Amino acid sequence: MGSTRSSSRPSVKRRLPQEFYLRDTKRVARDLLGKRLVRIHNNTRLAGIIVETEAYLGVKDPAAHTYGGRITERNKVMWGEGGSAYVYFVYGMHFCLNAVTRWAGQPEAVLIRAVQFTEGLDLIKNFREISEEKQLGNGPAKLCQALNITRNLNGVSLVQSDLFIEDGDLIRNSQIICRPRVGIDYAKEAKHWPLRFYIKNNEFISKK
DNA sequence: CTGGGGATCGAG
DNA sequence: TCGATCCCCAGG
Secondary structure, eight states: OOOOOOGGOOOOOBBHHHHHHSSOOHHHHHOOOOOOOEEETTTEEEEEEEEEEEEGGGGGGGGTTGGGGGOOOOOGGGGGGTBBBEEEEEEEEEEEEEEEETTTOOEEEEEEEEEEEEEEEEHHHHHHHHGGGSSSSHHHHHHHHTTTGGGTTTTTTEEEEEEEEOOOOOOOGGEEEEEEEESSTTTGGGGGGGEEEETTOOTTTSSS
């Protein structure tokens, strides 16, 4: 009514354009913090804030599936244009979701490692078969289970499909922690590279 | 064809 | 710390 504050102008959330994903992969990983990961499931909106990511830097990154220029059936989506989803199966039972970055032929990606869910919690709790909210998306395989993301979404466009990422709150640099990535002990010197990004003091990240 | 291992999770 | 569980993929 008589409000003179900025709340009278609602912030419009819009889907990130393909250009967002074509940029430097570390920048994309950092900039994805605070954005909203959204999945439309049977006309229901499931969504949450991305609070943790990791960058995978392609042919020169010993931790990446495309290290050394490998082209395989599994990793071929990473070789395509930025802006699509790379979903892979791991450890015999889990799926992980990446946003492919850069242009075709530069096979890099950002792993989404944790999401703070804010919409569609009933359905998400069903998929996860738990109700504790801090446990719903605090890991790359957990958030895939929460959104029912499996191999059939490998390769879909984040710019056009029912799986996408929206604008969100701006996260200041002072609120971002940068550390080595998780679960890549096999990756020689790259295991120390600071390519994991997460929001400081956030309760929904995968590890302390 | 084969077998070693994995961008994880949860129980003990 | 360890087992689950199975697909991937390099090597023969």
